[in-house]
Amino acid sequence: MNIKDAILRLFKNLAHPTGIFGTLVAIAIPFLIYLAPNINHRETIRKMDLNWPLPLFAIQFILGIILFCFLSKDFREWFKGILPTKSVSIMTLVFAVAISIFAGTQIEARHRVQSDESVFMSVAQNMYYNHESGTCNQGEFDNGSLKCKATSNSFKTKGLSFLYRLGMPLFGTDLRWIFTAEFVMLPLSFLLMFLAIVAWTRQPLLAFLASLLMALQPTVLFQFRAMSVEPLYIFLSALALFVFKWAYDRNTVMHWTLLALILAFFAQTRQETIFCVFAFVLFALPRLLDKKDEKAPVFFVTLSLFSVPALLTISYFQGFGFQGGEFEAHGHFFEDLAKNWEVMTAKLDKNGNLTNPFLSYFNYLFAIGGIYLLFRAINDARKSDFTYLKILGFLLLYHVQTYVILENVSGDFSIEINQRYSLVMLPSMAFVAALPITHMIQYFTTPTGNKDLNGKGAILGVLIVALAFTGWTFHYKKNFNDNIMYNRNHLTIEEHEILKWLKEQPQADRFFIYGRPWHFVGYGMSSLHYDNARKMSNSEMKDLIDKYKGEVYYIRGLDCWDSHTYHKKAVEHRIATTCDVFEREMDLTGVKNILITNNYWVQIAKFNGRKNYNPEKIIAINELEVAPADSIATKPAMLKVHYELKEQGQAAAKWKFALLINDKIIEQGDYKFGSYDQEVDLASLQPGFNQVRFLVQDLATKSKLADVSKFYFEKGNGAIALTDYPIESHNQEWGNMRKNKSIEGNKLSVNGQSFISGIGMHASSTTVFDVGQKFTTVRFSVGLDDESLCSDGVAVEVIGDGKSLAKTPFFRNGELHKVEANVAGIQKLTIRSFPKEGINCSHVDIINPVLIP
Incomplete structure (x- = not known):
């Protein structure tokens, strides 16, 4: 029978009342759902x-469960028929357990994609309550309820959330147990993929090697130790293929x-x-429509009806653009x-560590396997x-979804x-990568004329290859320990550190x-957004604090900081103003x-x-002013300081004020x-920069309410700011030196x-001044600029004509060190900065530097 006749026969077998009605209903459901927002x-x-979604999921x-119970006896009989030999089955089980033990002991259970994973958890909480x-x-x-202050439609599909909700009565509403549940799916997915490939190909060694290669990929192992939906995807894809073969073989309404x-x-x-569902449907048609019966219409309607939750989500969010940045969605498929490919085949770094959670050999094996599959398909078809x-046809149709992913969102793996x-x-x-390897091993280990391609020689060959691949993954133990996947994902680190702090309380x-706030809600903890908290009345705030016995916390996180915190291809664009306004209005006591x-701290208050x-x-x-000397009144030149304390409310009753000049009260x-005035004799000031500091503190909360400094430069004795002095030479490892600005x-x-005056540089650095033996003292303060916070530590040394004159200890962010050195008789003055370890983030500020004769 030719293809045309075969297709016509399929349509004839569908052309009966039940078939036509079922097909129309199955098509009408997605069509109407997608059409609705447009009308x-x-x-x-x-x-x-x-x-x-929730009632549909429950049904x-x-x-x-009911169908499987009815079919359980049939499943046992069918399953016995597809089981491979004991040796291959045991080998598969041993490797599944070994990989699971490795992942469970070497990879920390934690989020890898913070907001997405928290959405699934928050939806589960909403489903449950x-x-x-x-x-x-x-x-x-x-009191056993969840009062949502704000609810939104989730742009994530909800299957994973439903599974979480199913487990909550058994394991609790604190969803940290999910890490264990998703981890259990790792060996199950390994075994299901093995069984699915065995069922379809009757090639157990191919099935074993394909399942092993999949499970050994770092990105897979990391995700199975997270709360992502992708592990469920792998599990269900294998389950669907497995049950597909069962239904294909038995070919009854209940199976389909x-x-x-x-x-x-x-x-x-x-x-x-x-x-990807269309791949299953297309390849199922010859069996579904082998005669005029109810198999096809029941299958179509069931599939369409219970796909409604995903269809509703797609329909509601059609036209939304979730991705932004350099490679936003649409039109970048080939670039992505x-x-x-570049990301997945990146070379090891100089220390032999993985740059990304991918093993390059796997991608090259896949490329070779793709060529092999294509030639094998063409040659065998002849x-x-x-x-x-x-x-080949099934895989191409199945991966239409891959095109949609890379095209519909920014599928660039450099993010x-x-x-x-x-x-x-x-x-x-x-699977594709395993094909040529398995077939080559079978070819070279099978005696001529022997049709048993899965003999002892082939098993031994595959076992040796499997041990080599497994050892290669396991030898990256340190990379797994260090969480190389998403180790630059600030949100996952932020949440991890907050939860670690909570454990200590x-x-x-x-x-x-x-x-x-949905991050906390997902874990079963009450949380509100800054904006809604600001809308609360004073009495509502007091009631909230009383209700929680003072355990109400404000967290300044990623969303409060500037654009330098984000990847240039970031998903969202944020404006850091809300937190600043909140902190200005609210009474907060710093905790951690x-x-x-x-670029940022998580600050808990x-x-x-x-x-x-x-x-x-x-x-x-x-602004500070100078009153010149009055010879008639015999009054010396004075520095005039004028300030006003303007708060009259009851809150100020427990406040203290201090005025300091050069740290002297x-x-x-x-x-x-x-309104207050102070006059300071200029003769009492030190040559060079003088700090006039105004400090207001609340004794009740032990918090600093105001800390403002003004600077006055006293140059009457010949002092000169180092920023105004010519530099003989300067070099640094990164960036360019700047005067009166940070790097x-x-x-x-x-x-x-x-500070207004200073030099911004980057360690390591060396700056040389020819001071010509004209000065006796150099003085400055030094610290790491707040614009970059992750330095391992920096020290600064003053050197005169090759001799060390002064040196700071290694300091980190938040520290300001004073440096003073005797430079009498010095010709060449050198200021050197050097890092404790790596140079990253070592943004050194030389503050208020002055040369004094």
């Missing part, structure tokens, strides 16, 4: 997306219905997964493909054997969080004010500062409610409303204090 029914889809889950399928963005847990339920749930892992042509997309491709890549019910990366004073009215300071006492061109800032 002014977007709100209808939004409500359906919130309310329909789907129950139906699946409120029977809704949206993200509980902000919420409070109270069970497969439809699994495929529909498989479609709930990623929005793009819905596209090229960049991803001999009327279409096995490999069908495999660390996108590297998880590779898990959609890796099982197929592993006594058990208590806490409330968090945070930029991404945690360095995350070179106790929330004490709204300030009952105006922070802008605490103090006003005029000139005046101190209670803070009192009023990145910002205002000089050390430990939150700003």
